Amino acid sequence: MSSDNEIAIIGAGMTPWGKWGKNFAEYGVAAAREALADAGIPWQDIKFVSGGATVRNGYPGYVAGATIAQALGWQGAEVNTSYAACASGSQALAAARTKILAGQCDVALVVGADTTPKGFLAPAKGYRPEDPDWVRFYLGVTNPTYFGLYARRRMDLYGDTQDEFAAVKVKNAAIGLHNPRARYKKAFTAEDVAASAMVADPLRLMDICATSDGGAALIVCSVDYAKKIGKGDAPRVAAISTVTPTFASSTVEMPDIATDSAAAAGVDPIAYRGQIPLKAYEEAGIGPEDVSLAEVYDLSTALELDWIEDLQLCGRGEAASLLRNGDTSVGGKIPVNASGGLACFGEAVPAQALAQVCELTWQLRGECGERQVEGAKVGITANQGLFGHGSSVIVKR
Amino acid sequence: MSNKPLVPAIEGWHTMDMDTPHLIGTQCTGCGTYFFPKQDTYCKNPNCDCSEFEEVELSRSGKIWSYTNACYKPPEPFVAAEPFEPYALAAVTLEKEQMTIMAQVADDLGVEALKVGMEMELVLQPLHEDEEDTKVTWKWRPVSTQSGDAA
Numbered sequence: 001m002s003s004d005n006e007i008a009i010i011g012a013g014m015t016p017w018g019k020w021g022k023n024f025a026e027y028g029v030a031a032a033r034e035a036l037a038d039a040g041i042p043w044q045d046i047k048f049v050s051g052g053a054t055v056r057n058g059y060p061g062y063v064a065g066a067t068i069a070q071a072l073g074w075q076g077a078e079v080n081t082s083y084a085a086c087a088s089g090s091q092a093l094a095a096a097r098t099k100i101l102a103g104q105c106d107v108a109l110v111v112g113a114d115t116t117p118k119g120f121l122a123p124a125k126g127y128r129p130e131d132p133d134w135v136r137f138y139l140g141v142t143n144p145t146y147f148g149l150y151a152r153r154r155m156d157l158y159g160d161t162q163d164e165f166a167a168v169k170v171k172n173a174a175i176g177l178h179n180p181r182a183r184y185k186k187a188f189t190a191e192d193v194a195a196s197a198m199v200a201d202p203l204r205l206m207d208i209c210a211t212s213d214g215g216a217a218l219i220v221c222s223v224d225y226a227k228k229i230g231k232g233d234a235p236r237v238a239a240i241s242t243v244t245p246t247f248a249s250s251t252v253e254m255p256d257i258a259t260d261s262a263a264a265a266g267v268d269p270i271a272y273r274g275q276i277p278l279k280a281y282e283e284a285g286i287g288p289e290d291v292s293l294a295e296v297y298d299l300s301t302a303l304e305l306d307w308i309e310d311l312q313l314c315g316r317g318e319a320a321s322l323l324r325n326g327d328t329s330v331g332g333k334i335p336v337n338a339s340g341g342l343a344c345f346g347e348a349v350p351a352q353a354l355a356q357v358c359e360l361t362w363q364l365r366g367e368c369g370e371r372q373v374e375g376a377k378v379g380i381t382a383n384q385g386l387f388g389h390g391s392s393v394i395v396k397r
Numbered sequence: 398m399s400n401k402p403l404v405p406a407i408e409g410w411h412t413m414d415m416d417t418p419h420l421i422g423t424q425c426t427g428c429g430t431y432f433f434p435k436q437d438t439y440c441k442n443p444n445c446d447c448s449e450f451e452e453v454e455l456s457r458s459g460k461i462w463s464y465t466n467a468c469y470k471p472p473e474p475f476v477a478a479e480p481f482e483p484y485a486l487a488a489v490t491l492e493k494e495q496m497t498i499m500a501q502v503a504d505d506l507g508v509e510a511l512k513v514g515m516e517m518e519l520v521l522q523p524l525h526e527d528e529e530d531t532k533v534t535w536k537w538r539p540v541s542t543q544s545g546d547a548a
Contacts, residue, residue, distance in 0.1 A: 011511035124471065129407045135434070138474040139408070139524070139534060140467055141499055145486050148465025156463070156513035201485075201508045202464045247443050248430075251463070252488045252497055261431035265442045 006236040007100050008226035009395065011109075011219030012358040017212040017345040019181040021115055022284065027215030027351070028068035028113035036250025039219035041229070043072055046219075047105035050080045050096040052088035052112030052350035064350060065092075078105070086297065086385025087242055088112060090393055094240045096220050103138030106225040112350035113215030133255045138167050144208050144300075146254045148200030151302035155202060158317035160305065162202050166193035167323055168301035169206055169343050175330050176340020178370040183212050184344045191272065207301040212346030216354035218361070237357075237362040238378075239283035239394040245272035254386055272390065273310040277382055280392040288312040291334065292376040293363060295356035297383035298341040307382050308336055311392075335373045338363060353391055356381035360395040399531060403484035406524045406532035410434065412454065413533075418521045419454035420498065420535055426451055431494040455498075458518040458540065459491040464502070464511045485510075487537045489517045503538035516540040 013034025016026045028051070036043055052066030065081040078099075082091035089112040096108035098154070130132040154160040173188040188206060196205040226234050244269045245253075248260035253272075270278065281287055288311060296307035305319035313334050314322050322328050328336040339359040342352070360379035362368050377397055384390035411420045422433035425440040427447025437450040452486060470481040485502035503520045504513065518536040524534040 024428055123474070129410070129434075132434075134474060135407070136499075137471055138469050138476050139499075140484060141486060142469070142471045144469075145465050145467055149463040149486075149488055152465055152508075153463040153513060169525075198466075198468045200468065203465075247441055248495070250490075250497065252499060258433045258498040259496050260441065261433075263493070264425070264428040264430040265444065267495070271546055 005101060006223060006238055007217055007220050008223055008231065008234040009095050009220055009357070009361050010226055010229070010231045010234045010237055011035040011037075011041075012217070012361040013038055014181050014355055016181045017213050017214040017348060019116070019183070020213055022213065024062070024064075024113040024115045024215070025067050025071040026215060028111050028217070029071045030063070031073060031113060031217035032068065032072055032109055032111050032352075035217040035219045041107065041219065044075050045106060046075075046077050046109045047083070048080070048096055048099050048108035050082065050092040050108060050110045052092040052110075052354060053081045053083045054088065054114055054350045055083070062319060063107065063160065064112065068113065076152070084385070085241065085387055085389040086347075086349055086383045087391035088350040088354055089355075089357070089388040090383075090391030091241055091242050093218065093220070093237065093354065093357065093393065094242055097235045097237060097240060100220065100222050107219065108222040109217060109219055110354060111215065111217040112352075112354045114348040114350050116211040116348065136255050136257050139257065141202070141257065143254060144200040144203060146252065147208060147300040147303060148203050149201050149206075150306060151300060152201070154302055154305060158320070160302065160320045161214035163190065164305075164320045164323060165202065165207050165301040166190045168298065168304050169193050171323065172298065172332050172337050172341045172343035173327055175338060175371050176344025179340045179344065182340045182344040183210070183346050184299065187263060192233050203300055203302065209210045209342035210346035212348045212350035214345070214351050214355070216351040218354060225227050233397070235361050235395050235397045237393065238286070238396045239280040239392075241276055241279035241283065241392045242390070243279050244276055244388045246275065255260070271385055273306060274382065276390045277311050277380060277392040280394050281324060284394040284396070286378060286394070288370050290378050291339055291380050293335045293360070293373045293379050295337060295359050295379065295381045297352070298337060298343055299347065301343070304336060304341065311382055330371055331372055338373050340371075342394045349385070353381065353383050353393070356383065357393050357395060364395060364397040401526060401529065401531045403533050405529040406534040411521065411535050413521070415521055417457060418519055418535065419457055420451055420519065421449040422455045422494070424453045425449075431455065431496060433496065433498060443495060450516060456491040456493050458516060459489040461511060461513050461515045461517055462488040462490045462497045463513055464488070466508050478525075483513065487511060487517060489537050500534070501536045503536040506539070
């Protein structure tokens with residue numbers, strides 16, 4: 001993709017992550033106002049509001065874009081809401097990019113916010129075998145058990161160890177400590193991880209991310225608009241990938257109890273997580289060797305290692321060796337999750353993909369203090385959620 | 398175990414042959430793709446627009462793709478024993494169908510008994526009981542432990 005197809009990020013805002021149970025719009029408004037202030041433009045100048053949504057107890061009134069736009073005060077902007085599970089924020093960003101590149105608006109607010117219930121998200125009651133979520137809970141297949149399957153496969157295939165998984169948590173905790181927006185700011189040790197309860201072997205409680213409340217927002221605009229307001233050197237969105245998997249997928253994915261059958265179609269040699277960044281690299285016209293840092297979806301510690309390989313930052317099975325060498329720490333060759341990652345934040349679904357882009361924006365502007373990746377020029381995000389939704393965004397400066 | 402009648406936890410997903418049970422799936426008559434759970438309205442292969450399916454019994458054995466366990470009691474509709482006992486789960490790849498299917502591991506075996514690539518076979522064992530019946534479901538059991546069991 002040429003620079004003609006880029007948009008600029010002129011503002012980023014993000015609440016601290018935590019667990020307060022307030023209305024999600026409150027977090028969205030706080031993040032949006034911070035992003036507007038960062039951009040230095042008034043709310044009334046925003047022509048398009050693009051919200052990342054989640055499914056909130058089946059109540060359609062909680063449509064993210066409109067709810068947050070109304071909370072900020074309706075001023076006649078056009079509004080969009082995107083639902084794409086963990087990729088909701090990226091899809092909302094893609095909608096804003098399309099609008100801007102089509103010349104239909106020059107500056108947009110992209111925002112996602114979530115409030116999470118306490119305890120398990122259980123499916124509706126009754127006998128409902130047509131619902132994959134009902135089936136897997138009935139048979140005893142919870143969310144962490146999928147992460148357990150992926151982690152165990154790494155151990156049996158590549159020789160990864162539980163100590164290496166714990167080292168991911170220790171690395172992310174050590175850097176997240178310096179992030180004022182992180183929910184968990186404690187330098188957890190390998191001993192802390194080992195002492196936490198086993199959840200889904202080989203993963204312990206501290207290997208698995210929590211669910212959190214939080215809001216994240218970006219102000220994005222045309223390159224011309226950015227130049228006009230004196231922000232021509234703002235970080236640019238160089239690529240957004242929101243591709244689906246290809247049939248047949250050989251990975252067991254939440255909430256399904258079985259994979260596709262590849263008996264007729266064959267298996268794509270690149271599994272879904274690997275396909276997501278491929279399209280982003282192609283669109284940006286860059287390769288993994290150009291990346292300065294990555295923000296990846298560490299739903300579990302072991303999953304961070306999977307993502308490093310899916311982003312082709314090393315060969316398959318080599319991520320633990322990168323970790324051991326300190327290459328993925330801040331100060332290393334290719335820092336991963338310099339924000340502290342989900343390990344320090346917990347997951348706020350419709351905000352999380354945008355939170356990753358916020359971190360890249362601040363890193364590329366060199367504003368990250370102790371967690372700053374020196375000379376960061378290109379950053380990539382990666383995440384995957386339910387129902388064939390995943391995304392990868394490349395930001396460059 | 399009680400003497401309550403054995404009924405399937407989910408009706409129609411497997412045969413009730415207690416010795417050599419099979420999962421029941423469907424196969425697309427156009428391209429040959431298998432489906433479990435059954436699919437009988439549209440084929441998910443992007444190169445196929447067929448809408449006719451045959452019900453088929455799936456292979457009874459396969460190899461472990463990966464495995465884990467559940468150490469915390471799942472929410473409803475799971476029916477947990479009191480006190481809750483962790484159980485292992487395995488995802489097993491069927492060679493002919495080229496698909497991977499998850500289930501609990503039979504005989505209360507733990508993860509220490511399992512390995513990626515291990516040969517497993519399908520058995521029917523209790524999932525839970527209600528007032529009238531014992532609800533059985535499919536589970537995976539290592540082929541090598543079969544001889545030690547009173548079948």
